[in-house]
Amino acid sequence: MNFDHSHYVPCLRWKQGEYLAVFQLRPTTRRMFTPLIEVPEIGYDFEKGTRSKTIDEHLAPFTKRVIQKWGRQLCFVDLRLIRLNERMATGIHPVFFVFDGLRQRMCSAIPVTGLDRDDAYQREIRKVVTKSKSGICLRIKIEQAAKGSLKDDLDSLLSRLKIKSESCDLIIDLGSPSFIPLEGFSMAIQQIVSKLPYLNEWRTFTVLGTSFPATMAGIKKGGEIVIRHEWQLYKMLVADLRKAKLRLPTFGDHTISHPQVLDMDMRRLKPNATIKFTIDDGWYIVKGNNVKDYGYEQFHGLSEQVLASRHYRDSTFSWGKEYIRKCANRSAKRGNLTKWVQVGTNHHIEKVIRDIASFYDSLNTF
Amino acid sequence: MEEDIIMITNERQYRITSAQLEKLKTAMGNFDIKAATKRIKSKILAKAEIEALRSEYENLSMQIHEYEALKSGTVEILKASNLEELPTILIRARIAKGLSQRQLADAIGLKEQQIQRYEAEEYASANLRRLADVSNALGLNIREIAEFKTTSQKPLYPDGDDLAWDQFPIKEMYRRNWFEESPGSLEAALANAEELVRNFVKGSLEPVQALARQRVRLGGNVNRYALLAWQCRIIALAEKQSLKNKYKQNTITKGWLTKVAQLSRADDWKKKVIEYLRDCGVRLVVESHLPNTYLDGAAILLSDGSPVIGMTLRYDRLDNFWFVLFHELVHIMKHLHKGDIESIFDDLDVEAGDIEQDADEQAGEILVPEEKWHTALARYLRSKDSIIDLANELAIHPAIVAGKIRKEANDYIILKDMVGQGEVRKLFPDVYFS
Numbered sequence: 001m002n003f004d005h006s007h008y009v010p011c012l013r014w015k016q017g018e019y020l021a022v023f024q025l026r027p028t029t030r031r032m033f034t035p036l037i038e039v040p041e042i043g044y045d046f047e048k049g050t051r052s053k054t055i056d057e058h059l060a061p062f063t064k065r066v067i068q069k070w071g072r073q074l075c076f077v078d079l080r081l082i083r084l085n086e087r088m089a090t091g092i093h094p095v096f097f098v099f100d101g102l103r104q105r106m107c108s109a110i111p112v113t114g115l116d117r118d119d120a121y122q123r124e125i126r127k128v129v130t131k132s133k134s135g136i137c138l139r140i141k142i143e144q145a146a147k148g149s150l151k152d153d154l155d156s157l158l159s160r161l162k163i164k165s166e167s168c169d170l171i172i173d174l175g176s177p178s179f180i181p182l183e184g185f186s187m188a189i190q191q192i193v194s195k196l197p198y199l200n201e202w203r204t205f206t207v208l209g210t211s212f213p214a215t216m217a218g219i220k221k222g223g224e225i226v227i228r229h230e231w232q233l234y235k236m237l238v239a240d241l242r243k244a245k246l247r248l249p250t251f252g253d254h255t256i257s258h259p260q261v262l263d264m265d266m267r268r269l270k271p272n273a274t275i276k277f278t279i280d281d282g283w284y285i286v287k288g289n290n291v292k293d294y295g296y297e298q299f300h301g302l303s304e305q306v307l308a309s310r311h312y313r314d315s316t317f318s319w320g321k322e323y324i325r326k327c328a329n330r331s332a333k334r335g336n337l338t339k340w341v342q343v344g345t346n347h348h349i350e351k352v353i354r355d356i357a358s359f360y361d362s363l364n365t366f
Numbered sequence: 367m368e369e370d371i372i373m374i375t376n377e378r379q380y381r382i383t384s385a386q387l388e389k390l391k392t393a394m395g396n397f398d399i400k401a402a403t404k405r406i407k408s409k410i411l412a413k414a415e416i417e418a419l420r421s422e423y424e425n426l427s428m429q430i431h432e433y434e435a436l437k438s439g440t441v442e443i444l445k446a447s448n449l450e451e452l453p454t455i456l457i458r459a460r461i462a463k464g465l466s467q468r469q470l471a472d473a474i475g476l477k478e479q480q481i482q483r484y485e486a487e488e489y490a491s492a493n494l495r496r497l498a499d500v501s502n503a504l505g506l507n508i509r510e511i512a513e514f515k516t517t518s519q520k521p522l523y524p525d526g527d528d529l530a531w532d533q534f535p536i537k538e539m540y541r542r543n544w545f546e547e548s549p550g551s552l553e554a555a556l557a558n559a560e561e562l563v564r565n566f567v568k569g570s571l572e573p574v575q576a577l578a579r580q581r582v583r584l585g586g587n588v589n590r591y592a593l594l595a596w597q598c599r600i601i602a603l604a605e606k607q608s609l610k611n612k613y614k615q616n617t618i619t620k621g622w623l624t625k626v627a628q629l630s631r632a633d634d635w636k637k638k639v640i641e642y643l644r645d646c647g648v649r650l651v652v653e654s655h656l657p658n659t660y661l662d663g664a665a666i667l668l669s670d671g672s673p674v675i676g677m678t679l680r681y682d683r684l685d686n687f688w689f690v691l692f693h694e695l696v697h698i699m700k701h702l703h704k705g706d707i708e709s710i711f712d713d714l715d716v717e718a719g720d721i722e723q724d725a726d727e728q729a730g731e732i733l734v735p736e737e738k739w740h741t742a743l744a745r746y747l748r749s750k751d752s753i754i755d756l757a758n759e760l761a762i763h764p765a766i767v768a769g770k771i772r773k774e775a776n777d778y779i780i781l782k783d784m785v786g787q788g789e790v791r792k793l794f795p796d797v798y799f800s
Contacts, residue, residue: 049408143751146743177746178775188741 002203003074005238006360008033008353009171009206009252011259013040013081014062017341018255019069024319024346032353034074036112036137036171036208036252037066039098041081046265055086059094063101066109076137076169077102078112081261084121095124103132110169112137113161115144115153126161135167135203142174142192151197165198171252172196174209176259179229186236190244199247207234208252214260216274216287223286223305225279228253231352232281235359242363251356256283256344271337273298275324276344278351279311296334303328316354320347374433375457375485376467383426383433390423424779431778436461438660452497453489459504473503529567531560533591535656539566542798544599567598592656597664600676604649604668613647613672618699622646623692623732630688630763636793639691648698649674650691654799663690665697673698679794684786685769688762692729700724733766745771753784 012018014037022035039062045052066075082094095111102109113125113136129136138157144150158165172193179185189207193199211229213219219226234251241248256276270290277284286305288298306312307328312321320343326332335343374380397419402412436458460470467485468478484492484500492500539545540555545562549555555562629638643650655661655678663677675694679687701721730736738760739745744752748771757764768784791799 044410049411142743143747143749143755146752146755175747175749178748179746181740184740185746188743188746191741 003034003250004204005248005250006356007204007250008349008356009036009076009208009250010349010352011036011038011208011252011254012345013038013257013261014065015040015338015341017338018257018345019065020338020342021255021320021345021349023069024342025349029350029353030071030073032357033349034076034204035070036076036078036139037070037109038081039077039079039094041261041263044263046267054089055082055094056089059088059097062098063105063107066102067105067107072105072107074108074110076112076171077109078137078139079121080112080114080117080139084118093120093124095121096127099128099132103128108134110134110137112139112171113157114139114141115157116141122157122160129161129163135169136161136163137169137171139171139173139208142172142177142189145172145192145196150195154197165201166203168202169204169206170196170202171206171208172249174207174230176210176212176214176254179209179211179233182229182233182236186233186240189233189237190240190246193241193249194244194246205247205249206252207237207249208254209233210254210259212254212256212258212283214258214262216272216285219274219285219287221272221287221289223284223309225282225284227282228278231355238359238363251352253352255348255352256341273302273337273340275299275302275306275340276348277306277311277321277324278344278348279314280355284309284311291337296336299334299340300327300330314351316347316351318347318350320344320350373454373457374429375461376482380430380433383430387423387426387430390419390426394419394423424782428779432458433461434660437464452501455506456489456497456500456504457485459506463504465504470500470503474499529594530591531563533589534559534563534595535589535592535658536563538592538656539563539595544595563595566595566602589656589658592659593661596653596656596659596661596678597666597676599653600651600664600666600674601668603651603653604666604674604676607644607649607651609644609647609649609672611645611647617646618648618695620732623695623699626695627688627692627733627766628761630684630766631761635763643675647672648695650677651675652677652679652794652797654678654797655680657800662686663694665694665702667698667702673702679791679797679799682788682791682799683769684763684765684789685772686785687790688733688766689729689769692733693725696725696728696732697721700728730770733762734760734770739770745774748775748780750784753781 010033012022012035022030039059042055042058043052044050066077077098079095079098086094088094088097099109099111111125111128111134113122117125125136138154144153147153154165158168172189174189177185199205209230211227213226230253231251234249238248256278270292272290273288273294273296275286277286284306286302288294288302291298303324306324312324323332323343324347327334333339374383394416397416399409399412399416402415403409405412460467465473467481471478471481484496489497489500536556536559537552540549540552545555545566547562547565549558549562626639626642629635629642632638640650649672651674653676659678660680661678662680663675666674666676668674675691675698677687677690677694701724734742734756738756742752742756744756744767753764753767753771757767760767763786764784765786768781772778772781772785791797
């Protein structure tokens with residue numbers, strides 16, 4: 001139940017595109033990362049003017065889908081996107097419903113909590129960990145970590161949950177900040193890490209963040225490279241922390257999505273066909289026209305564009321990358337938007353795992 | 367909406383958009399979420415309605431902001447990284463050069479309506495020859511990129527000799543009741559313009575030194591006479607304020623400024639800052655800007671060497687108040703010295719950029735020191751909590767931090783509820799704001 005800094009923690013909102021992306025990963029790859037699985041939000045049905053599902057309908061397939069698509073291996077599960085006042089029809093708290101379901105199916109899912117969850121949430125977490133003895137994952141926002149009161153805040157939460165720091169996985173959540181200038185941001189984080197209570201005691205220690213754009217609106221049609229600042233920051237931070245002889249964090253990101261949920265009326269949106277292809281230090285985002293008016297056939301052409309670019313010649317192998325090649329050659333279907341989330345996410349995970357391995361390889365040769 | 371404008375390209379659209387903005391502001395202020403929820407029978411949809419108003423408001427503010435920035439000459443270089451951007455560069459360069467659509471049309475032998483059409487459709491139907499004509503007329507330098515640079519222009523001296531009296535914004539000055547002796551009707555005032563303005567300016571005829579925050583550009587749309595009239599008005603108002611203590615050179619130091627910055631946290635900050643400055647011999651006068659001046663503020667030395675800060679509150683935001691105030695205080699500290707009046711005026715032409723930049727940097731440095739800023743979480747997270755934390759640490763108002771973030775990001779949509787919008791002008795009820 002442990003991993004070190006050379007591991008990877010992708011945060012995944014557990015929707016079809018994401019879990020199918022994980023499902024397609026090779027077994028060796030699966031051992032090199034631990035997903036932070038987020039139970040997706042309940043959507044809003046703008047047609048009916050109500051929520052699309054009840055909480056019961058929404059959560060019923062969740063545990064099964066974790067086990068079918070990820071397995072029983074270690075994973076973190078976070079219900080931050082479920083409203084705090086939500087209860088199952090039987091009156092059970094969703095936290096208990098999810099984790100008890102996972103435990104009964106013998107899945108080593110670790111419940112995620114934070115400093116900003118309410119009393120009821122923490123009570124349920126406590127109930128779950130008392131039964132499962134799995135420990136917890138603490139997801140702390142960087143602002144909270146910077147507060148002078150952090151130690152008191154942590155101590156009070158840990159004692160409420162009757163748990164020790166050694167049984168906790170710590171995730172420092174940067175959210176989606178503006179990373180520039182990197183040096184300054186890295187220094188700011190280093191200062192915070194150096195003051196983190198129990199730094200060497202946490203079971204695992206991860207820094208999570210993303211520079212993935214919130215929408216594709218700002219992306220030029222054709223193609224554009226968006227820098228993966230979180231990866232550049234991570235490399236800089238590791239160098240700084242090594243110098244300061246501090247514990248190194250594991251890298252975490254949001255793959256090819258943005259942490260903020262946009263509850264948009266899909267009837268009014270005209271999403272463009274895009275392929276998000278992860279490359280060294282960035283995403284090569286290829287953007288076509290909107291799919292409502294121009295259809296999905298354009299994905300063949302967009303795939304051709306990715307295939308023909310120098311970015312495709314990266315040595316990473318992934319199911320997603322292979323799919324792009326096949327789609328360009330018309331031997332795979334053009335797919336739909338979900339399919340392309342699957343393709344992009346799948347390739348991203350393989351690419352990042354490779355990045356992390358090469359990064360630490362290069363550090364160790366010196 | 368009367369017309370769908372993507373970008374403001376002329377004064378008419380500017381007026382229309384400004385009026386729309388006011389209407390939206392009122393609509394947002396009057397929006398009753400409860401009543402709307404009842405009416406639409408959905409809280410989410412009611413929220414969406416106010417969100418729609420808000421996003422429209424932001425959109426219009428952005429357009430106005432861009433147009434004003436272009437006209438005022440604060441935008442110095444426009445660059446297009448590819449040809450697709452050329453059309454907007456052509457439009458923006460024209461506005462920045464202070465040319466109207468008609469003037470551009472005249473310059474290349476077209477009708478005004480043609481330019482209007484071109485700009486409305488972003489030159490979609492213009493051929494290469496036409497684009498070249500327009501670029502040439504605007505003095506654009508097209509190599510791999512299109513580049514456009516504005517140049518500075520000397521301000522007028524109030525020495526009265528070669529002033530064109532009819533160029534002063536008489537109507538506006540009349541409306542604001544600036545003339546000491548009653549000129550009677552507007553017609554009478556216009557007929558009597560020279561004498562009125564001569565008397566108005568007379569009080570400030572002695573050599574005074576002023577650094578306007580707004581650089582004046584050659585060939586631009588900035589009305590230098592309006593600038594001068596405003597300056598004279600500031601001096602006239604300043605001279606009415608009596609001072610207990612005379613200003614001593616070297617009063618303003620970094621430590622002194624830091625104390626002023628801390629006043630920003632006080633509830634009655636306006637009273638406190640005016641008194642603090644006055645006790646040290648610095649007068650602060652507020653008078654809104656005249657049309658076509660796009661002025662934020664000025665630092666002026668009176669003939670007896672006492673410094674005056676004039677501010678227009680052109681942007682009604684706390685962060686802007688403090689930034690402009692500090693900019694002017696830095697001018698007083700570093701750039702305004704009695705004795706070398708002429709040299710500074712002469713240098714303004716060439717060195718204005720340096721002096722302005724220096725004042726900007728120093729003002730920024732005192733309010734939020736670079737060393738802190740470099741590793742301040744607020745800079746990266748841009749969240750309310752992190753901004754308040756940093757403001758507490760620096761003992762300044764959070765609006766100053768939020769304003770700095772917006773400026774650095776060059777994004778005036780973010781953090782709009784943190785910059786003290788609408789919290790400055792209302793404290794100056796005697797000042798006329800158009």
